[in-house]
Amino acid sequence: MPNYTTEDIRNLALVGHGSSGKTMLVEAILQHTGKIGNKGSIDRGDTVCDFDPLEKHHQHSLSASVVSCDYKDKHLNIIDTPGFPDFMGHALSILPGVETMAVVINAHNGIEMMTRRMMQAGKDRNLCRCIIINKIDQDNIDLPMLVEQIRESFGSECLPFNLPCDGGKSVVDVIAKAEGQADFSNVHDAHTAIIDQIVEVDENLMEKYLEEGDVKPDEIHNAFEEALREGHLVPILFTSAETGAGIDDLLHFLVSLAPNPKEGNPRPFVKGEDENAVEFHAVPDESKHVIAHVFKVTVDPFVGRLGVFRIHQGRITKDTHLFIGHSKKTIRVAHLFKLDGKDHAEVDAGIPGDICALAKIEELDFDCVLHDDPADEIIHLRPINFPKPMDGLAIEAKSRGDETKMAKAISSMTAEDPCLIIERNTSTKQTVMYGLGALHLRIVLEKMKERFHVEVNTEPPKIAYKETIQGKAEGHHRHKKQSGGAGQFGEVFLRIEPKERGEGFEFSNETFGGSIPAAFIPAIEKGIRLVMETGCIAGYPMQDIKVSVYDGKHHPVDSKEVAFVNAGKRAFIKAVMNAGPAVLEPIVNMEVNVPEVNMGDIAGDLSGKRGRITGTDTLPGDMLCIRAQAPLAELSNYQSAVKAMTGGVGNYTMELSHYEPVPAHVQQQIVALYKPQDEED
Numbered sequence: 001m002p003n004y005t006t007e008d009i010r011n012l013a014l015v016g017h018g019s020s021g022k023t024m025l026v027e028a029i030l031q032h033t034g035k036i037g038n039k040g041s042i043d044r045g046d047t048v049c050d051f052d053p054l055e056k057h058h059q060h061s062l063s064a065s066v067v068s069c070d071y072k073d074k075h076l077n078i079i080d081t082p083g084f085p086d087f088m089g090h091a092l093s094i095l096p097g098v099e100t101m102a103v104v105i106n107a108h109n110g111i112e113m114m115t116r117r118m119m120q121a122g123k124d125r126n127l128c129r130c131i132i133i134n135k136i137d138q139d140n141i142d143l144p145m146l147v148e149q150i151r152e153s154f155g156s157e158c159l160p161f162n163l164p165c166d167g168g169k170s171v172v173d174v175i176a177k178a179e180g181q182a183d184f185s186n187v188h189d190a191h192t193a194i195i196d197q198i199v200e201v202d203e204n205l206m207e208k209y210l211e212e213g214d215v216k217p218d219e220i221h222n223a224f225e226e227a228l229r230e231g232h233l234v235p236i237l238f239t240s241a242e243t244g245a246g247i248d249d250l251l252h253f254l255v256s257l258a259p260n261p262k263e264g265n266p267r268p269f270v271k272g273e274d275e276n277a278v279e280f281h282a283v284p285d286e287s288k289h290v291i292a293h294v295f296k297v298t299v300d301p302f303v304g305r306l307g308v309f310r311i312h313q314g315r316i317t318k319d320t321h322l323f324i325g326h327s328k329k330t331i332r333v334a335h336l337f338k339l340d341g342k343d344h345a346e347v348d349a350g351i352p353g354d355i356c357a358l359a360k361i362e363e364l365d366f367d368c369v370l371h372d373d374p375a376d377e378i379i380h381l382r383p384i385n386f387p388k389p390m391d392g393l394a395i396e397a398k399s400r401g402d403e404t405k406m407a408k409a410i411s412s413m414t415a416e417d418p419c420l421i422i423e424r425n426t427s428t429k430q431t432v433m434y435g436l437g438a439l440h441l442r443i444v445l446e447k448m449k450e451r452f453h454v455e456v457n458t459e460p461p462k463i464a465y466k467e468t469i470q471g472k473a474e475g476h477h478r479h480k481k482q483s484g485g486a487g488q489f490g491e492v493f494l495r496i497e498p499k500e501r502g503e504g505f506e507f508s509n510e511t512f513g514g515s516i517p518a519a520f521i522p523a524i525e526k527g528i529r530l531v532m533e534t535g536c537i538a539g540y541p542m543q544d545i546k547v548s549v550y551d552g553k554h555h556p557v558d559s560k561e562v563a564f565v566n567a568g569k570r571a572f573i574k575a576v577m578n579a580g581p582a583v584l585e586p587i588v589n590m591e592v593n594v595p596e597v598n599m600g601d602i603a604g605d606l607s608g609k610r611g612r613i614t615g616t617d618t619l620p621g622d623m624l625c626i627r628a629q630a631p632l633a634e635l636s637n638y639q640s641a642v643k644a645m646t647g648g649v650g651n652y653t654m655e656l657s658h659y660e661p662v663p664a665h666v667q668q669q670i671v672a673l674y675k676p677q678d679e680e681d
Contacts, residue, residue: 002351004075006261006284009353010254011077011310014132015091015122016104017112018060018083021134023049024241025104026067026080032247033076035069035340049080051342054446062443063090063416064296066308066339066355074255077355083114085651086440089419090296092121092384093366097295097310097355099264100128100228100254102237107133107141111149113649116623119154124385126265128228128258130235131158132250136168137240144184147236154234159194161235162249163187171238171246176217197233201226224257229265261353267293267312268382269369279382282312284352290314290322292350292370293381299412301452307364308339308357314372316356317349322370324363326378331361366418388653389421389434391639392461393441396431402454409452413444420444427541428462437639463633465540465670466584466659472497475575478553479567490563492516492524492571493551496579499544501658505532506546516552516564523561524549527568536576538583538667538674543659547572583667584659585631592626592642594650599624601645609634610663629657 014022026049027039040047045056049065061082068077079098081091091114095101101122105115122129131150136143143164150158162171163182172180172187175194180187195215199206202223209215227233237253239246266281269291282291296308316322321330337344337357350356358364369379397406410422410433421434435441448454474495481488499506507525509518516524532542549568590611594602603613603626611630619625635654642650662670 006353011098013079013098013101015118017114020104020106021241022104028241033069033071048341064094086437095125100258104132107135108138136164136238158234160190161237164238286315289373294368297366304360306359325368392432392434394430394461395456398455405454409448409454427464432461467542470580473575473579475571477567477570479563487558488563489555489558490567491553492567494549496575508548510548510550520564523564524568527565528572537581582661585662587657588654589657590628590654592652594646598646
C-alpha cells in the first residue's frame, strides 16, 4: 500500500509556452524535495522528463511526462507538458488527471500564445489555476509590466502570492507577511490585495477581517481553496528554476493550499449514451467501485503499450479485474506502476486521486475509462475540446513492402497523439496525415523513422475536388461491336439535370414499351456510376445529378450487360459535356484568433485567397476572432502565414462548410492537368 492517503496527494500540471522553463522547474522541484541530487540540463540531455531521444535532440518536450515526489508528508504528482502549439494536444490531454494547473510564463518573453490558450483551457475544465512567472533572475525584464498585462488579459483575480526581492535572487511571501521589501510594488499592498480577494468568498471571514483589519495565514486555508475552486483567485508565483528562488514558496503553495483530490472540483463523468446519458461525479472513496481515466498512451516497439491513468474512485491492486469502457471482457492487473519520467516503479496498489500506469495491455486507448462494475458498460469523461488538425501531408511507404510497417507505425502514433489524424482519401487516392503544424508533422516522420524504422515519401495533399453539372442536357450512344461470333449491341437515350447541392445522385428509368428490357437497366446505371466515381472532365467524383433513361434499343441476340454498361457510360459523358460541367471545390468555415492590431493584415490576406469575412468577435486580451469562409485550396501553409503576420500569437481552426464551383480560370487549370485514359466506343 502507498505510504500516503488521498488527502495527501497533490496533482499538478505544468503548462505554458515553449522555453518558459517547465522542464527545468520540475528539475528544481525534484532537487528541492530530495528526489534527485543534482538538477539535469536541457543541453546535456539528462533531465528526468525529456528522456526521449528526439526530445534530447530537439531540446524541447514533445509529449507529457509524469514524475512524483514527496514533500512535508505530501505526495506530489507533477506532469510536465510540451509548450509548442504544434504539440498542444499532449498538453490538453492530461488536464483530466489533475486538480491544479500552473501556467508557466517566461519572465522575459511574457504572455505568449500557449499562455492564453492554456489559461482558457484550464478555465473551461474548471481547474484550480495559478501562474508561475519563471526565470526572474534574467536581465532586462519588466515584472511590474508583466503582472499588469496578466491582469489585463486574464482578469483582476490574478494576484501575486509572493514578490521577488534582491534583484530576483529570492522572494517574499505576501500572505504570511504584511510588511517588507520587494523589487516592485510593496508587500503591504500585495498582502492587502490578495487577502481582500480571498475573504470575499467567506462571509464570516470577511466580517472578521473588516473588524480586525487582518486575518492570520492559518485562518484563510479554507477560503483560499474555495477562491481557487471558484476561479475567484489565480495566484501569481515568482520563481527561478536556475537559482531555486521561489521553489520553496511554490512547494508551500502546493502542499498547504492547493486542493487534494477530495477538495478539487470534481471531474464530470457521463453514464449511458444519447438521451439516456446521465452526468455524475466520481467519489474519491476506496470502498466504491473503481473508476479510472486513461489520459496518456505511449506505444514502444519493444516495451509495448503503456496506459497512464488517474484513479478517480475505488482502489486498484494487483490481480484486480477491470473492464475497459463498454467491453464485456475484463483485463487482469498483473503489474501496476508509478512513473518517474522513463522509469517505472512497480507498486502494490493505487488509491483514489493517484496517477498510475498499466503496461502491455493492447486494449488501452486514450480517453478510455477503466472500471470494475459490469453494470457500468458505457461510462466516459466529458470530452476535451482539442484543436482540429489542419496541416496535411500525403505519405506513402518509400520502400515497396513497407506498407504493413507503415500501417503499424501509424496505428501506434495515432494511439499516442489525440491531434494526429491519418485518413485515406478515396477520391485523391492518397493517405494523408493531418497535424497541428509543420513541426508536428516533421516530428511524426522522425518518430516513424527512428522508432519504427519506416521511411516515407511525402507530398502536399491533393484537394478533394468534385464535379457536377450546371444545366440540363441529353445524351445518346449506340454500342455496337461485331467480331465474328456473338456481337454486342446496346443503345441508350438519357437526359440529365442538376440537383440541389448535397442531394447526391438519382437514377430514374423512364423507358416504356420494352425499348430496353428491365434486365439491362441496372447495367446502364452501373455504367453511369462508373463515370460518377471517376469524373468526366477533371478526374474527380461527381455529385448532385439526376439521370433519366427514357429510350433505347436492344437486340434479341447481341444485347448483353457489357454493351449497356458501355452505352450508358458513353451517353452520360456526352450529356455531361453539354450540360455545363463544373468543378466544385471545398469551402471551409474558419475562425482566426489574432491580436486586434493584425485585423487588417488578416483581412487583406484572406481577400487575396478568395476568402470572405462573415463576422468578428472580441476576445479577452485585445484579441479578435475573425469568422470567414475560404476555399481550402488557397489555405496551404496558412498556419505559417498566420504565425508570420501575428508574431506567433495567432491561431485558427476550420471545418468543411460546403462545395461550390471554382472560378472559370481555376477550372481551366484543373481540367488541363487531367489526362483521361483512352477508351473504346
